[in-house]
Amino acid sequence: MPMEYRIRTTPAEALATDCLIAVVFSKGKLDETTTSLDKATGGLIKESLRDGDLSGNSGEFLILHRPPGLKARRLMLLGVGDEKSFGAKALAGALASAVKELDRTGSREVALPMPGKLETVYPAAKRLVIRAEEALYRFQECKSKKESPKHPLRKLILLESDAGRRKQLRKGLDQGRAIANGMALARNLANLPGNICTPTHLANEAKKLGRRFDKLKVSALTEKQMEKLGMGALLSVSRGSRQEARLIVMEYRGGKPGQRPVVLVGKGLTFDAGGISLKPSANMDEMKYDMCGGASVIGTIQACAELALPVNLVGIVPSSENLPDGNANKPGDIVTSMSGLTIEVLNTDAEGRLILCDALTYAERFKPAVVIDIATLTGACIVALGHHISGLLGNDDTLVEEVARAGEAVDDPAWRLPMGEDYQKQLESNFADIANIGGRSAGTITAACFLSRFTEKYKWAHLDIAGTAWKSGKEKGATGRPVPLLTEFLLRRCKRVS
Numbered sequence: 393m394p395m396e397y398r399i400r401t402t403p404a405e406a407l408a409t410d411c412l413i414a415v416v417f418s419k420g421k422l423d424e425t426t427t428s429l430d431k432a433t434g435g436l437i438k439e440s441l442r443d444g445d446l447s448g449n450s451g452e453f454l455i456l457h458r459p460p461g462l463k464a465r466r467l468m469l470l471g472v473g474d475e476k477s478f479g480a481k482a483l484a485g486a487l488a489s490a491v492k493e494l495d496r497t498g499s500r501e502v503a504l505p506m507p508g509k510l511e512t513v514y515p516a517a518k519r520l521v522i523r524a525e526e527a528l529y530r531f532q533e534c535k536s537k538k539e540s541p542k543h544p545l546r547k548l549i550l551l552e553s554d555a556g557r558r559k560q561l562r563k564g565l566d567q568g569r570a571i572a573n574g575m576a577l578a579r580n581l582a583n584l585p586g587n588i589c590t591p592t593h594l595a596n597e598a599k600k601l602g603r604r605f606d607k608l609k610v611s612a613l614t615e616k617q618m619e620k621l622g623m624g625a626l627l628s629v630s631r632g633s634r635q636e637a638r639l640i641v642m643e644y645r646g647g648k649p650g651q652r653p654v655v656l657v658g659k660g661l662t663f664d665a666g667g668i669s670l671k672p673s674a675n676m677d678e679m680k681y682d683m684c685g686g687a688s689v690i691g692t693i694q695a696c697a698e699l700a701l702p703v704n705l706v707g708i709v710p711s712s713e714n715l716p717d718g719n720a721n722k723p724g725d726i727v728t729s730m731s732g733l734t735i736e737v738l739n740t741d742a743e744g745r746l747i748l749c750d751a752l753t754y755a756e757r758f759k760p761a762v763v764i765d766i767a768t769l770t771g772a773c774i775v776a777l778g779h780h781i782s783g784l785l786g787n788d789d790t791l792v793e794e795v796a797r798a799g800e801a802v803d804d805p806a807w808r809l810p811m812g813e814d815y816q817k818q819l820e821s822n823f824a825d826i827a828n829i830g831g832r833s834a835g836t837i838t839a840a841c842f843l844s845r846f847t848e849k850y851k852w853a854h855l856d857i858a859g860t861a862w863k864s865g866k867e868k869g870a871t872g873r874p875v876p877l878l879t880e881f882l883l884r885r886c887k888r889v890s
Contacts, residue, residue, distance in 0.1 A: 394573075395528065396547040397521060397565045399558055400503075404551055405432040405462050410499035411455070412464035413490060415483070415507050416441070416448040417475040425505040426469075432461040437469060446471060450482060451489040455497070466499065478509055481803055484519035488527040495528060495545040503549040506557065513557045514890040517550065517564025518571070519803065522876060524548060525572035531583045531869060560890055567888070570695040571802070571879045575872030578684070578691030582862065582870035586663030586680045591630075591638040591711035594660055594683065598640050598690050598709070605697040607646050613639035623750040625729040626710050629743045632667055632720025633713035639751065640686070642693050642707035646700060652761040653704035654885065656693075656878065657751045659744045659767035660686030660711030667714045667740030668722055675864065682744070684861035684870060685766035686711060692878040701886050706758050710747040714740070726824045730754065731846055736824035744769050745828060745842045752846040762791050762851045764881075765843065766874060767858075772835030774859040782806040782874060783856035785840040791851045798881035801889075804874050806855060815841045 404412060404425060414426040420441040422430065430437035436459055440446065446454045452471035459467040472478055472486045487504070494502055504520075506513050528545065532538045550565075552558050581589060581597060595612035602610030615636050618627055623639070630637035640660070647653070661682035665671060671679065686709035693707045721727070721740045728734050730753040735746065744767050755763050773783040782799070784806035786792040792808055799806045815837045818830030826845060830838030840854045855874055862870045883889050 395524060395545065397569065398547065398549045399561050399565070400549050400551055401553050402551060404429060404503070404505040407503055407551065408463040409501050409503045409549065410464070411466040411468055411494055411502040412462060413468045413470050413502060413504045415472045416446060416469050417478065418448040418471070418473055420446070420448055421475050423507045423509055425507060429462070429467070433459050433467070434461060436460065440469065449473060450486050453490055453493060464503070468494070475509070480510065480516035480519050483507065483510070483516050484523040484803070487520055488523035491524045491545060492527040499545060501547040501549065502545065503551055505551040506561070512560060512890065513552065514560035514564040515801065517561045518568040521565055521568025522572050522575070522802065525576065526872070529576060529579060531580065533580065533584065563890060567699065567883060570698040571876050573698060574691035574695030574875045574879060577694055578687040578875050579870040579872045581687040581690065582681050582684045584680070586713070589662050589680065589683070590635045591660065591662055591713070592636065594662060594686065594709065594711050595638045595640050598642055601690065601694055601697070602642070607644055608693065608697050609643045609645070611641050613641065621730055621754070622728070623730045624727045625735055625746040626712065626750040628721050628725070628727040628737070629714050629746050630712040632715040632717035635713050637710070637712040639754065640709040640711060642690070644693055644696055644705040646696070646702050647704035651704045653706045653758055654882065655706045655708065655755045655758055655760040655763045656689045657708045657748060657755060657763060657765040658686035658689030659683065659748055659769065660709040661744060661747070662711060662713055664714045664743065665716060667720050667743060668716050669739045669741040670716055671741060678862065678864060681862040681870060682768050683711065684768050685857060687870070688766050688857070688873070688875050688878065691872065691875040692882070695875065695879045696882055701882055701888065703882055703886050705882065706755070706760070708751045708755055710751040712747055714743045729846070733826060733845060734824040736821040736827045738827050739829045742829045742839070745839055748843060749846045752843060756849055760850050762853070763847060764795065764853045764855065764878070766855045766878070768861050769856045770836045770839050770858055773856040776809070776836060777807055777859055779859045779863070780805070782860045783836050784808045784853065785811050785837065786853035787844055787847060788851040788853070791853050794884070795853050795855070795877070795881060798884055799874065799877040802876040802880045804877040806874070806877065809837055811837060811841055811844065
């Protein structure tokens with residue numbers, strides 16, 4: 393059951409709720425709202441801080457039961473870190489920790505007085521919803537017994553008396569909800585195992601969205617249709633699988649007729665064993681996440697449709713499996729792409745760029761304003777940037793900067809890496825127009841250089857999300873990134889941000 397988000401003007405001390413949250417800065421400094429609550433409770437907050445129960449560092453919390461002078465059943469003192477650097481990001485990050493804890497208590501409803509320290513509450517509201525929904529997300533589709541929390545948190549109330557700030561809050565909440573819903577869809581699709589989430593399943597899930605939204609048209613090209621178009625690179629990847637490839641095309645028409653669309657192209661490898669260049673068995677189960685780029689495109693289009701954004705948007709998801717078989721690609725094979733360029737397949741595990749290059753050529757028919765592709769493309773990106781920041785490259789400085797700014801605005805950052813002729817030379821082949829790998833060095837960059845050969849007719853940016861699309865270990869699961877970045881990019885293009 394999704395969380396409910398409300399805005400109310402009730403004074404914090406007069407609100408009857410399961411839990412009231414009061415922010416505390418590092419070294420026990422208090423926000424003006426928290427100071428007011430301290431007076432209402434007869435100094436209980438300052439007394440608790442003097443006792444050393446809370447320092448105010450980000451994510452720390454202390455729950456006080458039946459606080460005197462308040463109608464709330466509980467008062468949570470929530471540490472939000474340094475007062476000087478406090479802002480939307482710090483508040484949202486701290487609240488995510490609080491929400492996770494409160495969901496394990498008896499609290500079904502919590503209320504947060506919006507700190508007066510925030511210069512603007514719009515980005516805070518947007519981030520609060522995104523981070524709260526991230527914290528509460530559970531994937532249980534494949535469990536025989538669904539586990540429900542004893543006291544699931546149902547409602548978050550934001551308290552704000554100023555009318556102008558309430559308007560900002562509503563806008564932020566609406567956008568945050570749409571982004572969070574898109575992330576949840578992307579996570580659900582990615583967390584499904586490869587035996588369930590096949591290319592056909594992914595196409596069917598996209599078609600469900602097409603039936604849900606009037607402005608969205610969804611189709612899926614079959615292998616025969618792709619063969620007629622000359623998509624030899626994409627089809628060469630699916631030859632080793634019993635599952636047919638699909639090219640999913642989602643056309644959202646929210647803008648003016650004739651307005652050139654933004655095109656998002658997402659890698660949709662529903663399982664990647666590496667083909668003949670077989671991957672090591674350790675952690676190979678995580679290769680179900682090789683379609684996170686495609687899942688993020690589907691999630692972003694849902695968010696865009698929910699917000700009824702005035703933009704024309706096309707999502708293209710080339711989807712396939714990459715498995716070893718007698719008919720699979722072999723190292724040294726040469727395939728012909730839709731663009732006519734021939735490709736020497738030196739490594740069958742560099743298959744993502746083979747399915748993307750034909751999808752990027754296909755994108756030309758939509759006469760795009762810009763194209764952004766999203767892919768879990770290279771392990772080299774994890775080596776370079778770890779699991780915190782996505783790789784970003786492209787052929788247009790303005791577009792790349794626009795993408796980077798959108799990511800920073802919603803805590804979904806990307807970092808630009810260089811591209812140049814020296815890197816392009818690493819892709820030279822003695823036998824074909826281009827090789828599909830450029831050697832061990834600069835793997836993320838040469839992968840983007842490969843894709844750039846198919847994007848010369850439009851402005852293009854590339855997001856390598858290999859390190860950010862999912863988590864391993866105890867918290868294994870898809871993250872839903874970069875749905876926030878992509879949706880924010882579209883919101884800014886439509887001038888829907890404050």
